[in-house]
Amino acid sequence: MVASVLAVKFRTQRHVLERERWRILIVIGGALWMLVLLPWTFWGASALTGESSEFRQDVLVGVVLLLTLGWVSVPILITGLDDTLDPGRFASFGVSARRIMAGLTVAALLTIPVAFFVVFFLILTSVWRDGGAGAVTVAIAGALLTVLSLVFVARVAAMWSTRVLASRLARGAAIAMIAVGLALVAPLAWVLFSDGLDAVLENYLVVFLDQAAVTPLGAGMSAPNAAAAGDWWGVAWRLGEQVLWVLVLWGAWRANVTHALVHPKFRGAGTRRREDTIIASAQRSRIRGVLPPMSVAATAVRSRLLRYWFSDPRYLANMMGVFVFPVVFIALVMPVTGLDVRWSFAAPVLLAASIGWGRHNDVAYDSSALWLDVVSGRIGTDVLRGRMSAIVAWALPATLVACAAIVMWSGLWHIAPALVGACVGVLGLTLGVAAVSSVLFPYRAPAPGENPLGAEVGSVGAGLVAQLVSSTATVVLLPLVIVPLVLALAVDPRWAWLACAAGFAMGPIAYIAGVRVAGRAYDSRAGRLLAAVT
């Protein structure tokens, strides 16, 4: 069975690479990048060798904690989890979890990142050379167990978040996940801001790392220190703990696979809605005054997209993702690097940019359902106007709330117009670019009902062109609205009003122009869009 599962994995990957050869470049590029990192690892290991054993342990435990965070968050937030071996695909074959788990486990371990991290940790075992052969042997065992933990923890995190997001409780689950994330970050941010980085490093970090060293997360890295000190009971206890952690993670993964094998997708609980909100939106489209009037078709599209934003797990996952960078920046980067309070103004700007840039593949989220839009005539501009205004409907209030919070927290009220202007400008510019990019360079996104965190083989490079083009356009255009904000913060507050004017002028102009260009492109590419997104 192991051979069969592996054959499926490698054959699928080979077929994908044969079909789209340019992806080989991505694989080679990734491999080269990892190879470049290896000499640095050697350098780091040799630099560490001369330090005290306690310091070595603290550094290694810290590295593992950061890597664990990366292995958990990168598949969820950025790349998606390779769904070639999605257990749901085995459901119709009637195989048990017991039979395929061995294959899935080996397949999960036979990847380039795993190979890299095995080499990475084995290089780091040289840190314990002075502890003798025993310490190095323990370090190797600890390193291999740590890699297993990383691989399994990523699987468990991604599968459980997928399962929660795919459930009927997706909206509540998304909010709960944001709340848990904030709850984890908030105390740290509080301590960093109140005591400063130096005090935290001096007082808390070492204590924290010492505590982490006895948890399953750091036990594999702290075992060689115990071996070097001749504490063999300590070694046995730590390695045993690490083995137990690997088994628990593997068990959780297996439980999830078992669940996936007998719970087919696409089945719901028969949610009923009393009101036809689409037809109601046609009524609302006649209300003039507050907003520029939209056509009935555009209003229908907006109404549909609003439903998706607040109920489809794929959109909810995206919505959650946009808050990560601003929160990490304000709660961790700022206090750790000791940035001036004015830097906090970057957070709402980052939020607006994350929202806008993140929609560069927006159209693809319709998947093949976009046939209904395509057969309905030349309505590209209406479709894009509806899509983008649905994003604005939640993005603009979210950004403005972030602006208000930052201004209140920083007390820099006189710069507030600049911040609001810059945010409106950034949101408009990035959404304009995203609208055009999502029509000209769409790439496959998870289809409706599919794993919202799923990704096809080699997906990191799948949207490379789209990401490159939209990033370049964004980087070129954003200074137009950000520079005046920076001048207001750094040079003279009088720039604030210019920043405000620049943002309020350029944001809407870029947004409207983007929607129009994208709408025309949508009409002229209508016959190719379906093939491009499926």
Add this chain to the structure above:
Amino acid sequence: MSQESAGAPLLPGANPEVAVPAIALRKLTKRFGATLAVDAIDLDIPAGSFYGVVGPNGAGKTTSLSMATGLMTPDSGTAYIHGVNLWTAPDEAKRMLGVLPDGLHSFDRLTGAELISYAGLLRGMDRGTVLERRDDLLAALDLDSAGRTLVTDYSAGMTKKISLACALVHAPRVLVLDEPFEAVDPVSAGAIRRILTAFVQSGGTVVMSSHVMALVERLCDRVAVIGGGQILAEGTLDEVRGGRELEDRFVDLIGDVADKRDLTWLRQS
């Protein structure tokens, strides 16, 4: 390819004495890599006909219908809807078309009723008309009790029916339906048959692809057999079947399964 006129680009060489076909395909071609999926197809589908398109799996039926409805850009050639070039005057041509594709997703976070409303509003219809037709269609297709349920919770047959309702809501002149009866229960299939037959009797045109020969024989007055991306036979039902069952004629044209292995291991005793 197409002869452009001052208004909408019209079917070149159309004889004013002869009725303009509901759908005219001219040298329609599509290639996927090394595979020639549709090979320069020419086909006229008369207005007011109930037209069947049959062919084995992978013959190019869905690709041809996709190119005839604006869902897929042809490599070369074009399609005319009542004489209007679909690819140069899509606004006018698509207004006349109602489309039911096969195997594509629906906007499944909407309820059935909302999906019909959405299709109607996209076509620029006014709210009152959409509301009235939405309720009519839900009742006619036996979906009124499911109208408030999300499409994601529908069975395959219900999804097919709601997509058909979306194709009908703007009362098009030509209906292009890819496997409209697949997964639909017999009672609903009867209702759909009656709707489509009445539509044709009132002057509309239905183009339907199907693998069920009996259904094509029962409903269609004309038929085209597609194989290997080409039209192998085309004409009235009687012309194509030549006094035999359509299925026998189909097997003649396409060829039977070449390698008839006897699956002895499958026998239970």
